[in-house]
Amino acid sequence: MAPSMPDLEYGQRGYVMKRFLAAALALLLALFSSSCIRLKPGYGAEEPPTSPPTQSTQPPTEDTTSPTPDSVFPAWKDVSENAECFLTDTQNAVVDCTKKEYSYLEMAEDLEQLCKKYPKHLSYSSIGRSVAGREIYVAVLGNPDAPRQILVSAGIHAREYLTPLLAMKQIEYMLAYLDTGDCNGFSYASILQKYCFYIVPISNPDGIMLSQEGLASLTDTELSNGLISIYHKDFAAGLTTEPNVNEYLKYWKANAVGTDLNRNFDALWEQYDAISRPSMLRYKGPTPNSEPETRALIALTERLTNIQAVVCLHSQGEVVYWNCGQSAALSADTRAFASMITGRTGYRLIAEQNNDASYSDWCALKKDLIAVTVETGNGTCPLEIDQFDKIWKNNFDLLLLCAIYFET
Numbered sequence: 259m260a261p262s263m264p265d266l267e268y269g270q271r272g273y274v275m276k277r278f279l280a281a282a283l284a285l286l287l288a289l290f291s292s293s294c295i296r297l298k299p300g301y302g303a304e305e306p307p308t309s310p311p312t313q314s315t316q317p318p319t320e321d322t323t324s325p326t327p328d329s330v331f332p333a334w335k336d337v338s339e340n341a342e343c344f345l346t347d348t349q350n351a352v353v354d355c356t357k358k359e360y361s362y363l364e365m366a367e368d369l370e371q372l373c374k375k376y377p378k379h380l381s382y383s384s385i386g387r388s389v390a391g392r393e394i395y396v397a398v399l400g401n402p403d404a405p406r407q408i409l410v411s412a413g414i415h416a417r418e419y420l421t422p423l424l425a426m427k428q429i430e431y432m433l434a435y436l437d438t439g440d441c442n443g444f445s446y447a448s449i450l451q452k453y454c455f456y457i458v459p460i461s462n463p464d465g466i467m468l469s470q471e472g473l474a475s476l477t478d479t480e481l482s483n484g485l486i487s488i489y490h491k492d493f494a495a496g497l498t499t500e501p502n503v504n505e506y507l508k509y510w511k512a513n514a515v516g517t518d519l520n521r522n523f524d525a526l527w528e529q530y531d532a533i534s535r536p537s538m539l540r541y542k543g544p545t546p547n548s549e550p551e552t553r554a555l556i557a558l559t560e561r562l563t564n565i566q567a568v569v570c571l572h573s574q575g576e577v578v579y580w581n582c583g584q585s586a587a588l589s590a591d592t593r594a595f596a597s598m599i600t601g602r603t604g605y606r607l608i609a610e611q612n613n614d615a616s617y618s619d620w621c622a623l624k625k626d627l628i629a630v631t632v633e634t635g636n637g638t639c640p641l642e643i644d645q646f647d648k649i650w651k652n653n654f655d656l657l658l659l660c661a662i663y664f665e666t
């Protein structure tokens with residue numbers, strides 16, 4: 259059955275006015291925030307390096323001018339009921355959302371199965387290999403010759419492995435309703451003709467498997483020994499109190515050599531200064547773009563010719579980050595786009611500028627792209643699977659809406 263999608267506000271005169279006001283506000287905000295740029299860690303969505311991790315005592319500032327869900331999507335609750343049915347109807351589902359530790363192998367097998375089930379609309383390929391040699395896959399959903407692209411990165415922080423599950427279920431949802439789904443007058447089929455979604459469900463395969471399975475996930479002794487050494491240094495520095503390396507690795511965010519991939523991009527990299535050696539989180543690497551996983555995302559981004567927006571899925575805080583000091587015009591566009599996401603999800607729009615050599619920073623500062631970081635969960639990572647229902651309700655149609663946004 260087709261999901262009963264709401265009659266959204268997009269395209270209506272009121273919404274156009276809201277976007278205009280949002281753009282004007284963003285300009286003022288950019289002028290204001292340029293005096294308080296933060297280059298050091300401690301940003302609210304990234305908790306301090308303790309184990310188990312704790313919430314930051316200094317939450318970021320909410321931009322309270324962002325719209326409420328009801329004002330952007332008056333009927334979105336009706337839609338969530340349909341999405342809930344989709345989530346609980348596991349009989350024909352490929353992606354199983356009942357298990358917390360959705361592994362790299364399961365993701366790869368699900369991609370294969372979904373491609374067999376929907377061969378006309380989904381394919382996948384490798385965009386590179388991780389440090390330990392795992393392929394990094396991108397799912398290509400929709401018309402590969404479409405004039406516009408939406409790019410999504412999930413699973414770049416190891417312990418945030420509910421985001422690959424979300425991304426994979428979003429793919430399955432769009433495919434399942436491809437022939438019948440309609441959103442604000444746009445059929446899913448028409449959106450997937452005009453847009454191609456490039457979705458990297460697991461951007462950090464080694465890190466995610468380390469967080470889920472510990473050292474047993476590696477076959478390379480040298481890498482394992484390196485991680486044991488990093489554990490002892492983090493322990494000595496008081497960054498963890500876990501009594502053994504595998505318990506410590508559950509809270510791992512980095513890749514297999516202790517580089518935080520989302521601090522490794524060549525975007526004000528020199529100014530980011532958190533920790534000077536490999537660690538469970540926040541080590542930016544020896545040089546910008548030093549890691550193969552980083553370079554794989556860069557190569558994919560540079561290969562695509564007409565990216566409308568980049569969405570980075572993370573797991574901490576139910577907030578949306580968008581401000582990294584973009585040019586004025588891009589800043590206004592990015593804030594308006596981020597406001598659409600907070601309007602849909604109910605997440606908080608963060609006002610402050612933040613620079614931490616992340617993928618979204620690089621997309622915005624080096625490629626002039628609209629790029630946002632969406633923190634989809636709340637609490638200590640790795641999140642428990644019982645959070646997934648809420649995450650799903652807030653995000654199941656998010657990628658479609660990211661495309662429809664540009665049609666209005």
Ligand SMILES: [Zn+2]
Nearest residue numbers: 415418572573
């Ligand atoms: Zn993260």
